[in-house]
Amino acid sequence: MNTPAALDIAARTLHDFTLAHLHIQDGVPPLEDGRYKPWDEATESARRSRVWLAQKALDLATFDEFYQWTTLAERQMGHEVPDASSDTERTRGARAQYYLVQHLLRIDEAGTAPCAGEVQA
Numbered sequence: 001m002n003t004p005a006a007l008d009i010a011a012r013t014l015h016d017f018t019l020a021h022l023h024i025q026d027g028v029p030p031l032e033d034g035r036y037k038p039w040d041e042a043t044e045s046a047r048r049s050r051v052w053l054a055q056k057a058l059d060l061a062t063f064d065e066f067y068q069w070t071t072l073a074e075r076q077m078g079h080e081v082p083d084a085s086s087d088t089e090r091t092r093g094a095r096a097q098y099y100l101v102q103h104l105l106r107i108d109e110a111g112t113a114p115c116a117g118e119v120q121a
Contacts, residue, residue, distance in 0.1 A: 002058065002105045010057075010104045011050035012039045014097060021093065057101035066098045067091065 016039070022030040030036040039047065053070075060066045067084040074081050082088045 002109060006105055006107075007051060007054055007058075010054040010101045011047065013100060013104060014050045014053055015039050015042065015047075017097065017100065053097070054101045054105070057098045058105050063095055063098045067094050070094055 019030050019036060022036070031038060037043075037046075056069055057066055060069060064084045071081040082091050084091060084094075
């Protein structure tokens with residue numbers, strides 16, 4: 001079982017991961033041009049969505065399941081999305097998200113993370 005602190009760290013990491021991707025892609029720091037906010041200034045809804053994404057990455061047994069879940073709405077609307085086994089920017093990004101969360105939260109499960117055991121009542 002993962003601690004709330006570890007799940008929060010994973011969610012913050014996903015947020016920062018997105019900011020880094022946008023900076024590399026656009027060449028403009030997304031915090032400087034006002035498009036995005038740092039984690040501490042993000043809306044509760046934005047933070048919750050990252051926590052939910054991190055939780056799903058942990059709960060789903062395989063990357064394929066995670067990718068199917070993250071693309072469900074688009075597929076239901078009839079949009080074509082690359083297959084999970086495709087080597088595209090999109091699938092590489094989703095794969096990085098999935099395995100990053102898996103790694104961070106497995107560290108917590110092993111009890112080796114500084115936040116391991118910090119369960120708030």
